[in-house]
């Protein structure tokens with residue numbers, strides 16, 4: 001998604017426009033493809049340029065992905081857990097994200113505060129974590145001689161975390177404040193939440209990743225311990241290491257540290273799905289905003305659907321670069337200040353979003369009519385190849401930008417491996433973004449931009465209250 005306002009909504013992985021020009025990956029059946037070779041304990045997967053990624057899967061289900069890149073004496077270390085707000089249940093919303101906070105508390109080996117102190121002492125940068133609808137990810141970047149430290153700390157907190165009432169209550173308060181800041185006091189946060197609540201009625205994407213205030217208030221340390229017990233397990237984890245590292249040494253270290261942690265192989269809690277949307281849904285909000293805003297969302301298939309690469313091309317056509325169709329029709333024409341679009345890369349069927357900030361005095365309904373006109377154009381007229389090429393080039397550049405840092409590469413590897421089931425299938429999908437044809441765009445627009453599957457949220461400035469006399 002292009003707009004900063006969207007990206008800043010922590011806890012949500014937004015439409016990541018990732019595409020690559022790898023050409024050797026064959027159609028995958030979910031197992032290894034012909035371009036994947038074996039090197040002892042590793043599967044070797046062609047990545048970008050001359051890079052390869054080595055993958056090992058341990059008997060307890062833990063996956064290890066390594067991209068060796070000696071260009072800088074550092075490495076990124078990320079742990080991707082297949083658990084997010086999607087795994088929560090009604091009444092316990094926000095638990096996955098609250099739990100992410102608790103992971104920085106003490107363990108049986110390291111009292112509270114030591115995790116951060118040791119990493120800071122080692123010169124760690126960007127120590128962070130985030131929770132999305134589908135995943136929870138712990139992110140570190142360190143000098144190359146700190147591998148033993150981080151792998152020791154991460155393996156320890158996968159299994160030895162202590163969640164007591166005191167640490168639970170402190171962190172819940174932190175999360176409640178975060179919630180106020182991100183949702184209640186933010187127009188974008190409120191619109192985003194309302195959009196998902198309106199578009200999804202049964203599926204867990206209905207509720208915000210950060211959860212509801214009431215659920216957080218009623219939650220207990222025992223809920224967090226149960227969540228840890230159920231979902232934090234090697235078979236739900238993928239460790240991604242990118243940087244100046246020795247692959248065999250890393251393998252041995254990870255095997256020593258994590259090998260003895262049993263894989264629990266627990267199933268997801270039952271995840272309800274929505275029945276098909278058959279009528280347009282609309283909401284109007286009065287918010288603390290100076291200008292009107294409008295967000296539109298159409299239902300789109302899950303990340304691993306054959307149609308999903310098309311939406312990246314559509315994003316490029318509509319809102320990437322100065323020549324994006326909506327940028328020209330809305331921003332250049334003086335109706336809007338900013339336009340963004342994109343489909344969320346979600347494990348279950350998700351949304352294609354279009355969001356617009358209007359110029360002062362311009363109405364959201366005007367923007368909506370322009371958007372609908374542009375979508376009709378996509379449905380009725382094939383896109384010219386040169387225009388599609390432009391969109392493709394813009395998306396490619398955005399993708400390449402993500403690969404500049406070790407952290408960016410690790411993020412991409414983690415996202416593709418966990419999102420698509422394996423990296424090679426993810427890369428194959430990314431490659432397809434470049435092969436999208438004008439026909440496919442037209443067919444997808446006709447199929448998915450159906451106004452009976454549309455959700456619209458309009459936000460207008462809250463009327464100013466009449467000033468009260470001085471007390």
Ligand SMILES: [Zn+2]
Nearest residue numbers: 097101175178
């Ligand atoms: Zn947080």
